[in-house]
């Protein structure tokens with residue numbers, strides 16, 4: 001029962017401008033057959049990947065008016081692990097990550113935000129860490145070497161600081177952003193990562209943040 005409607009951003013120029021699919025969020029040019037084909041392929045895979053039918057035994061760690069957060073641990077049944085892998089694949093594709101093997105896969109904790117429409121609209125993957133390097137304020141000027149090599153290479157302090165929990169991925173479905181889903185995922189992580197204590201923002205670290213991730217993390221940690 002997916003809606004095939006499309007939201008035309010560039011009203012009046014339907015055949016030239018970019019279109020955003022109302023169900024999968026992909027932005028593409030509807031008049032371009034190659035783009036359209038790419039969309040059809042992505043559309044199906046994406047909606048299949050975020051579909052959440054519900055599990056008999058699910059670990060609900062938070063509930064909200066617009067959804068709930070389910071925690072998946074590495075020893076959970078294979079249907080839960082498979083869903084996490086499917087979602088991670090979509091997230092990694094969007095982030096442009098190559099296959100990254102987590103350092104301690106059996107200690108990885110995955111938090112899925114499930115919307116009322118039974119879709120996985122947010123995902124946070126966390127793992128225990130011992131130390132992290134604080135990101136320094138962005139290097140300025142075109143001369144700075146790190147900005148040439150890779151726009152992700154923020155300058156980091158070379159003094160390690162103790163940390164407890166590393167966020168290796170945080171992602172929210174494009175059409176559900178800026179509704180505090182990421183904030184609620186991190187709040188829940190801080191509450192559930194270690195039994196009996198609420199982690200401070202100094203004890204969590206974001207690994208290799210994207211520009212979006214950095215904006216979110218800066219805002220989150222200061223408020």
Ligand code: ACO
Pocket residue numbers: 095167168169170171172173176177178179180181182183184206207208209210211212213214215216217219220
């Ligand atoms: N630009 C500016 N400020 C932002 C942005 C942004 N893109 N995103 C979040 N913020 C700030 C805002 O101040 C926001 O509060 P406001 O909406 O009241 O102003 C506050 O952070 C909280 O934002 P949320 O609504 O909780 O964040 P959201 O649910 O939209 O998710 C996220 C943020 C996860 C970064 C999302 O934009 C996303 O999935 N982006 C693509 C994937 C990505 O880049 N993930 C980070 C990778 S880094 C890593 O995984 C370690």
Ligand code: ZN
Pocket residue numbers: 021022023024025026039042043
């Ligand atoms: Zn679509």
